Amino acid sequence: MKNHFDVLIIGTGAAGLYGALHISPEMSVLSVCKGEILLSNSDLAQGGIAAVTLDEDKYEYHIEDTMIAGGYANNPESVYELITEGPKDVMNLARLGVEFDKNEDGSYNMTLEGGHSLPRILHRKDSTGNAIVTTLSKVVSKLPNVTISENTQVIKLVKEGGMFFATLLIGQEQSVVSADYVLMATGGIGRVYEYTTNSKIATGDGIVLAHKMGAVVENMHLIQFHPTAFAHEDRERLLISESVRGEGAYLLNCNFERFMHNYDERCELAPRDVVSKCIMQEEKKTGSNKFYLNISHEDPKFVIDRFPMLYEKLKAEGFDMTRDNIPVYPCQHYLMGGIRVDLNGQTTIEDLYAAGECTHSGVHGNNRLASNSLLEAVVFGRMAALEINRKFKENGKKAPVSEPADMIEKCGNTPLPHGYRTKIRHLLQKGFYVVPDVEAAKNSINEVKEIQKILENKDFVISRDLVEARNTAIIANIILNDVINANS
Ligand SMILES: Cc1cc2nc3c(=O)[nH]c(=O)nc-3n(C[C@H](O)[C@H](O)[C@H](O)COP(=O)(O)OP(=O)(O)OC[C@H]3O[C@@H](n4cnc5c(N)ncnc54)[C@H](O)[C@@H]3O)c2cc1C
Known part of the structure; x- marks a missing residue:
C-alpha cells in the first residue's frame, strides 16, 4: 500500500462508504475499517431510513417531527439540510441497487415509527442497514481511486504542517500513512456500556482521535436508550x-x-x-x-x-x-453528541471532516427521531465529500511534509490484564443509564480516572484491545463529566 493519499476515510459504515462514493475520482482515497467491511452499526440497522417521498408528506412535517423528538434542542439549519437533502440521497441509494420494499402497485412500502406523524420510513424487510452497506460496499470497491483496507485500526492521528499522519495497526504491525484531508466516520460508543445494541466496533475511537487533536467534542451526555x-x-x-x-x-x-x-x-x-x-x-x-x-x-x-x-x-x-x-x-443504542461539525461536516480542525454517529451535527437535539441516523450518515457523508472536493479543486495538492518522529507507539511486553473494560462499562452504567445519577457519576469518574492512568502504562503490548480499553476510559470520562455538568 502506498503511504500518501489525498483523503483518508476512517470507517466503512453508511457515512464512510457514501462519503467515499462522492469524493471526486481524481483524488486518491484510503478507506479503512477496524474489522470486516460490513462490521458496523450501519449493518445492524433494521427499521429503515426516513425521507419525505410521498405526495401527502411535506418537509415541514418531517422537520417538525424531528424537532419535537429532539425537544427543540436541535440546530434548525442542520435539520433543514438533513430533511431537504435526504430524499435525493435515499433515491440515489435505490438507484445504486438498494431494493427498498414495495407495494403491489410498485410504490414504496412505508412504515411508521415512534415520533413520526405519518409513515415515511423506507425499509428493506427488517435489515435495511445491511441492504444499504452491502450495496455501497460493492459500488465503492469498484472505484479505481479508492483503496479499502479491512482489519486496520487507526490508533493515532496528528496534524503536522497542514498534513495529517495516521498510525495504522494491522494485527501487531504498525505503519504510517499521510493524507491531505481526513473524513472521520467511526460511528458510536455503545461498547462503553454494559448493555448495548451496538456492534463491537463502537468504542468511540474517532471521537478520541479528534479530541486528542483538540477538536471540539460536545454533548456526550446525549445518549439514546432504546x-x-x-x-x-x-x-x-x-x-x-x-x-x-x-x-x-x-x-x-x-x-x-x-x-x-x-x-x-x-x-x-x-x-x-x-x-x-x-x-x-x-x-x-x-x-x-x-x-x-x-x-x-x-x-x-x-x-x-x-x-x-x-x-x-x-x-x-x-x-x-x-x-x-x-x-x-x-x-x-445511540449517541447524539460527538465531534462538532458544521453543515459541511467540517470539524473545528481545518481539513478534518466528520460524518455520521461520531458527530454532533445538531440534527437530533436531545433525542434522535427513529430512522433519521442512516439519513444523517448519508447526507453529511456526501456534504463532507463535496466540501473536500471543493477545497482540493481550489487549493490543489498540499506540499509534502516529513513524518513526525513519534508516530509508531512503543510496544511493551505485558499483555493487557482482563477486566478493565468490564469495570469501566460498569462504572459508566452506574452513573448514567436512562436516568442520570449525578452522585454515582461523581464516584464513577474518580475510579475511571484511576483506570485511565493504569492503561497509559508503557509496558503494555500495543494491541487493538489496549487501544480500545484506553479509548473506552476516555469516552467514559467525557460522558460522566458531561452528565455531571448537565445535571448540576
Ligand atoms: C441495532 C441497531 C439498529 C439500528 N436501526 C436503525 C434504523 O433502523 N434506522 C436508522 O436510521 N438508524 C438505525 N441505527 C443507527 C444507525 O445504524 C447508525 O447510527 C449509523 O448507521 C451509523 O453509521 P456510521 O457510518 O456513522 O457508523 P458505523 O456504521 O458504526 O461505522 C463505523 C465504522 O468505523 C470503523 N471504525 C471505528 N473505529 C475505527 C478505527 N479506530 N480505525 C478504523 N476504523 C474504525 C468501523 O470499523 C466501521 O467501519 C441502528 C443502530 C443499531 C445498533
Whole structure:
C-alpha cells in the first residue's frame, strides 16, 4: 500500500462508504475499517431510513417531527439540510441497487415509527442497514481511486504542517500513512456500556482521535436508550426495532398490561426517550423490571414476512414472535453528541471532516427521531465529500511534509490484564443509564480516572484491545463529566 493519499476515510459504515462514493475520482482515497467491511452499526440497522417521498408528506412535517423528538434542542439549519437533502440521497441509494420494499402497485412500502406523524420510513424487510452497506460496499470497491483496507485500526492521528499522519495497526504491525484531508466516520460508543445494541466496533475511537487533536467534542451526555432491546444477558443486545411497535405491537408491564397510555397520549409510539423513561417509572411503580412486547394480535403471516430476521433470531432464543410475549428492556443504542461539525461536516480542525454517529451535527437535539441516523450518515457523508472536493479543486495538492518522529507507539511486553473494560462499562452504567445519577457519576469518574492512568502504562503490548480499553476510559470520562455538568 502506498503511504500518501489525498483523503483518508476512517470507517466503512453508511457515512464512510457514501462519503467515499462522492469524493471526486481524481483524488486518491484510503478507506479503512477496524474489522470486516460490513462490521458496523450501519449493518445492524433494521427499521429503515426516513425521507419525505410521498405526495401527502411535506418537509415541514418531517422537520417538525424531528424537532419535537429532539425537544427543540436541535440546530434548525442542520435539520433543514438533513430533511431537504435526504430524499435525493435515499433515491440515489435505490438507484445504486438498494431494493427498498414495495407495494403491489410498485410504490414504496412505508412504515411508521415512534415520533413520526405519518409513515415515511423506507425499509428493506427488517435489515435495511445491511441492504444499504452491502450495496455501497460493492459500488465503492469498484472505484479505481479508492483503496479499502479491512482489519486496520487507526490508533493515532496528528496534524503536522497542514498534513495529517495516521498510525495504522494491522494485527501487531504498525505503519504510517499521510493524507491531505481526513473524513472521520467511526460511528458510536455503545461498547462503553454494559448493555448495548451496538456492534463491537463502537468504542468511540474517532471521537478520541479528534479530541486528542483538540477538536471540539460536545454533548456526550446525549445518549439514546432504546426502550425495546431483547432482554437477554449478551453484551450486544438484539434490538426489537421500533417498527415492530410501528406495525402495532403492544408494550406490556410485568402483569402483561399495557401502561403507556398512563404516561403519554402517543402510547407505544411516543419518542424513544419518553418510552424508555416511562418504563423506568413503571418499574418503580410495579417493583419489577419485567417488560414485554406483544404483536400476537397481528396476522402471523404478515409478522413473519415483515420481520423475517427478527422472527428467526427470536425463534433461536426460544420465542415465537407471532405468539409469545417477548421480554424487552431499555438499552444503550445511540449517541447524539460527538465531534462538532458544521453543515459541511467540517470539524473545528481545518481539513478534518466528520460524518455520521461520531458527530454532533445538531440534527437530533436531545433525542434522535427513529430512522433519521442512516439519513444523517448519508447526507453529511456526501456534504463532507463535496466540501473536500471543493477545497482540493481550489487549493490543489498540499506540499509534502516529513513524518513526525513519534508516530509508531512503543510496544511493551505485558499483555493487557482482563477486566478493565468490564469495570469501566460498569462504572459508566452506574452513573448514567436512562436516568442520570449525578452522585454515582461523581464516584464513577474518580475510579475511571484511576483506570485511565493504569492503561497509559508503557509496558503494555500495543494491541487493538489496549487501544480500545484506553479509548473506552476516555469516552467514559467525557460522558460522566458531561452528565455531571448537565445535571448540576
Ligand atoms: C441495532 C441497531 C439498529 C439500528 N436501526 C436503525 C434504523 O433502523 N434506522 C436508522 O436510521 N438508524 C438505525 N441505527 C443507527 C444507525 O445504524 C447508525 O447510527 C449509523 O448507521 C451509523 O453509521 P456510521 O457510518 O456513522 O457508523 P458505523 O456504521 O458504526 O461505522 C463505523 C465504522 O468505523 C470503523 N471504525 C471505528 N473505529 C475505527 C478505527 N479506530 N480505525 C478504523 N476504523 C474504525 C468501523 O470499523 C466501521 O467501519 C441502528 C443502530 C443499531 C445498533
